[in-house]
Amino acid sequence: MSSIDIRQQLAHLPLFHQLSPEQLSELAGHGKTLRVDKGETLFRRGDACDGMYAVVYGKVKLTLMSPQGVEKVMEIIHPGQSFAEAVMFLGKPMPVEAQTLEDSLLLHIGAAGIFQILAADPNFARNMLAGMSMRLHGMVRDVERYSLESALQRVIGYLLQQLDAGADQPATLTLEANKNLIASRLNLTPETFSRVLQQLAKAGLAEVNGREIRLSDPAALSRYGLDAG
Amino acid sequence: MSSIDIRQQLAHLPLFHQLSPEQLSELAGHGKTLRVDKGETLFRRGDACDGMYAVVYGKVKLTLMSPQGVEKVMEIIHPGQSFAEAVMFLGKPMPVEAQTLEDSLLLHIGAAGIFQILAADPNFARNMLAGMSMRLHGMVRDVERYSLESALQRVIGYLLQQLDAGADQPATLTLEANKNLIASRLNLTPETFSRVLQQLAKAGLAEVNGREIRLSDPAALSRYGLDAG
DNA sequence: CGGACGGTTGAGTCTCGTCAATAAGCGTGG
DNA sequence: CCACGCTTATTGACGAGACTCAACCGTCCG
CATH class of the missing domain: 2.60.120.10 (Jelly Rolls)
Known part of the structure; x- marks a missing residue:
């Protein structure tokens, strides 16, 4: 070349x-x-x-x-x-x-x-x-996540971050890699990641379809993390 | 001024x-x-x-x-x-x-x-x-610690890092702040930090005296983390 | 002396990881 | 086209490590 x-x-x-x-x-x-x-x-x-x-x-x-x-x-x-x-x-x-x-x-x-x-x-x-x-800023965020947040909160935070900022309406996102990798990125086991997604689905906040995830109400999702955290 | x-x-x-x-x-x-x-x-x-x-x-x-x-x-x-x-x-x-x-x-x-x-x-x-x-390099180390290592390993890693590199002989160090802060820095509760230090003392690897900590055998300490992880 | 602070220790709880079994996709090749 | 293997994902039962809550002690300081 x-x-x-x-x-x-x-x-x-x-x-x-x-x-x-x-x-x-x-x-x-x-x-x-x-x-x-x-x-x-x-x-x-x-x-x-x-x-x-x-x-x-x-x-x-x-x-x-x-x-x-x-x-x-x-x-x-x-x-x-x-x-x-x-x-x-x-x-x-x-x-x-x-x-x-x-x-x-x-x-x-x-x-x-x-x-x-x-x-x-x-x-x-x-x-x-x-x-x-x-980069540094991103790392600070990561450390913050790992240190202060529960599995549920980490997943929610990740999902919201994937959305274009300020999305207050239903939105769909596609995971940037397979779930094993995302789990690892969030410092979770694949099992825990899967369970959390199910939990969100049962709560009516997310609809999971392979790598496609539809968030019906991002604002509610954000709140959910604080309560059930 | x-x-x-x-x-x-x-x-x-x-x-x-x-x-x-x-x-x-x-x-x-x-x-x-x-x-x-x-x-x-x-x-x-x-x-x-x-x-x-x-x-x-x-x-x-x-x-x-x-x-x-x-x-x-x-x-x-x-x-x-x-x-x-x-x-x-x-x-x-x-x-x-x-x-x-x-x-x-x-x-x-x-x-x-x-x-x-x-x-x-x-x-x-x-x-x-x-x-x-x-800075970035340090953050990578931190993330590595929080992600991959147990409480015991984090404490050992921290203690060894405080030593001037390559100390294969008994050495004494002084904690850079009070134990509550160090614990937080390592992402541990003060209770856990205290317990881990006791564990090391009982294993004959460290001697704790307030903020002064004497490591009788850094190499052994390093090994200890791998086994008892 | 009383209180705040730092540190230690014990008992109980809970979140999350481990282990194991089972599907569910997916590309390959017969 | 279907069988096969492999990777990916889900679900359940169980256990361990670390946190929480609480009591307790020593020391410093007003």
């Missing part, structure tokens, strides 16, 4: 939107496209990190492994999003494992390229800082 | 180490020193964020509050460290509450100052990115 193509892919990523044509070209010189089949491992915990990744299409899961071999999903990366930027800056080994959930097209951008643009373009630095801040 | 003093305080902070004298002066113009008594609240969740903070001396805790009013300690900030940088970039309201644990001297640096330096100095941008990356 030529570097022209890489350039175009880069240009579509939010992180790189404001870069000049020259900067894009420069960056493209440090980039590689990767076509990866579903289920492939990109890197494991402990691997050296020589750059960051971005998803053009497909999905990638970032996971932790317990000593007993239980997998915990940290994040599910969607098209347009990137990952491993933070590790790249620290020069530490990867703290998580990355695996594709679907056949995917990824970009890998070497650290050198990023550092060059960074040195030249203050706006880019701000963009990266903003991106990293969002 | 004059801006000269602020300049000197800023110069001592790791985050600003590599700034030029002129940049320090500029930054100082946007900074204020704050003397804060123990137990004072700096800001609450939801407050607007107009800049970042750094601790010169004293300690600050960042906490979350559950709807039921239970407090969860996210982080304990020590001298030389900073906080709220990430929120500043997002322009979002504060996601946590900040309170001093001791009489403290803090610096508050307005967002405008940071953005100016950022635009002018690529090295500063890299420093901030590195700082943010470390």
